[in-house]
Structure formats: structure tokens, C-alpha cells
Amino acid sequence: MTGALAALGPAGAPVVAQVTAIEASLFAFVVLTALFTALARDVLAAVIIFGAYSLGMAALYTFYRAPDVAMTEAAISAGVTTVLLLLTLAKTTRIDHEAAFESVNLPAAGAAGLLFGGLMLTMGDIPAVGSPDAPIWSNPDVTQWYIAETYAETHVENTVMAVLAAFRGFDTFGEAVVVFAAGIAALIVLHREVFA
């Protein structure tokens, strides 16, 4: 993590220190908002804090040079999800609660902790950002083939787009099937016959 970020500044040490300060506060912010979203007793409060969570998450994505992911996070999570959740709240009822925070269900928290620990164990096997041992660099034949042949094969100018829509077409097709199935399920629940 710090290895790749050190390359941002001309001379390593001071820049790494500042960069880590930004990272640390953004991480603290994201973890805190996630925690309070889970614990808030009032649903509307949870929706609002969840909006703050996606703000921090998008800033973090931007910081790691993934502006496309940040844009998606901003549009979907902060914009669409908030409005959808509010619409759902408007159609249902919101109960006023005495306590501000939910009491923690210990078995559920334990299961979530175990899952978290299991996932963290795999972190050691992920290559560092920009590491020459990463699979993407150790298989130059494969990666270079995509860069060289994408346009001839698919006539799509953007390689990332071509991989998503053409080379990984079946995967994307599967996603479209899932979305379509969800739409059908919504129609059945709403007792409607057409998407309109």
C-alpha cells in the first residue's frame, strides 16, 4: 500500500507520512460510519449515516486512483440507494424508538467477526500494489495480448470496456439475467404484468 503511494511524491519519507494521515482518517471515518449505520436504532438515521459512509468510501477510492469506482460509488450509493431507501420508508412506517442504538446481538457479532477474521487471513496472499510478482506482471503474454488484439477482435476502443462486454460477455450476460430475474420477482410481488 505505502509502496505504491510513495511513488506519488518525489522524495519518499515526508510524503508517505502525510499520505498515511489522510488514509488513516478516511479509514477511521469509513469504519465509524459503517458501525453507526449498523447500530442506529432509527432507520432514517441509519439511512443518513449510510450516505456519509459512501461519501468517505468514494473519497478513499479516488485517493487510490480508482476514479471510475468512486464515480459509481457516488452515483449508486449516495444518490440512488439513499432515494430508494427513503422511498421504501415512505411506503412503510417508521417507528419512534426510545434508545438511540440497537443492542448488539452477540452470536451474530461473533459470526461476523469470524468471517472478518477469515477474510483478513487471506490478505497476506494479495500482492502489494505495483509489485512485480503480481499475476498481471508475471503473465505479460496474456496482458499484452489483450492490449494488442482488443481492437482487431472486438472493434471497441477502450480495452477495459472490451474485456467487460466482449471477452467476459458470458459473465455480463449472467449479471443481466440476475437483474431480469429480480425485475420479474418485483412484478410478481407488485401483482403487475408489465414493466411500466
Next chain:
Amino acid sequence: MSLVDAPLAAGVTLGDFLLVAAAGFAVLAVGMLYRAVVGPTMQDRVLAVNVLGTNTVVILAILGAALDEPTFLDIALVYALLNFLMAIAISKFTVERGGVL
């Protein structure tokens, strides 16, 4: 040599200074979270999240200048717009039940 590399003082460039400023704003975000969590009214929370959103836009803009990445400004713009939308949606929801957009 870009403007970001311009020296401000001994060993400190403008880029370093901007990164420190961005870190300061990120620390402030954690403080603003207090009002969003504690409330006590919904208006407090909406206002807190709105301030947090503006803070995020400022962080993104400063990072864009410090790391010399003009594309960060596009994300900052998207965020400014979405932040407004979110505040409107939640405010409208709390005023007239059932109306969101």
C-alpha cells in the same frame, strides 16, 4: 516543474502542504460525524451529512491539486451535485411524509 513542486520553505513543497491540508480536512470529517450520529433531531443529521459532503468535495479538490490529477475535479463535481440531491431528498421526506422526489 509544475506549481505543485514549487518550494514553500526548506524541504516543503506546495504539494506537501496541500496533502497536509487534505489530511486535516479528513480528520475534521470524523468530528463532523459526531453530529450526524448524535443528532438529536433529523435536521441536525441532514445538515451534518451535507457539511460532510461539502468537506468531501474540498478533500477531493485539494487531492486533485496536490497529486496533479485534474480528473479528481470531475468526481468532486459529481459529489457536489449528489450531495445537494441527498439533502433535498431527506429534507423533503422529513417535511412531507411519503414525498421524496
